[in-house]
Amino acid sequence: MSPCRGWMLNAAAYWAKGENRDTDQALNSIAPPQAVIGLSWVSASDSWDFTATGTFTGSKDESDIDDTDGERFATPSWVIVDLTAGWRPNQRVELRAGIFNATDKKYWRWLDVANMDSSDPMISPVIPAGTEFLGHGPFVILSHILIIHNIYKDKDPVCRLVWLT
16 A cells, blocks of 8 residues: 555745836736645545645835835735645545634734724724634534534425534
8 A cells, every 4th residue: 555645735926016007016916926735645445534724925115015006015925824634434425524724813904904004993993713623414513512403405305504603
């Protein structure tokens, strides 16, 4: 048996640069560079899987911001880690759970705050929620409040559970 059996490495990256040809200013519609790297494992029986995903995002430097209409909030770089797992006891049932932003990192997505200055009171509410716990499946018992939605797709019932914080 190969030591790599069941392991997968996924990666994606984004980088763009541009400027307004009329004003020679940076384009505020361009997000900072970002890379996403995931490492997954799937059991030989294909009934269990685990994934760890890291999202690495660069800062939006002031030199990359057109502030001719006013000062803009320059977002710092950030890294978040997401952990997910799944269990398939048979072909018709699948349970999935995840911890998103597992390190509880405070971060801003540039495109969410591109039109705000650093003193804007809306900067804080724009921060994505801290650590989130989500689960999907026919049942999950957790110690927090859950909302259960029944969804019927191809007549197979599926329940979605959302962890509220």
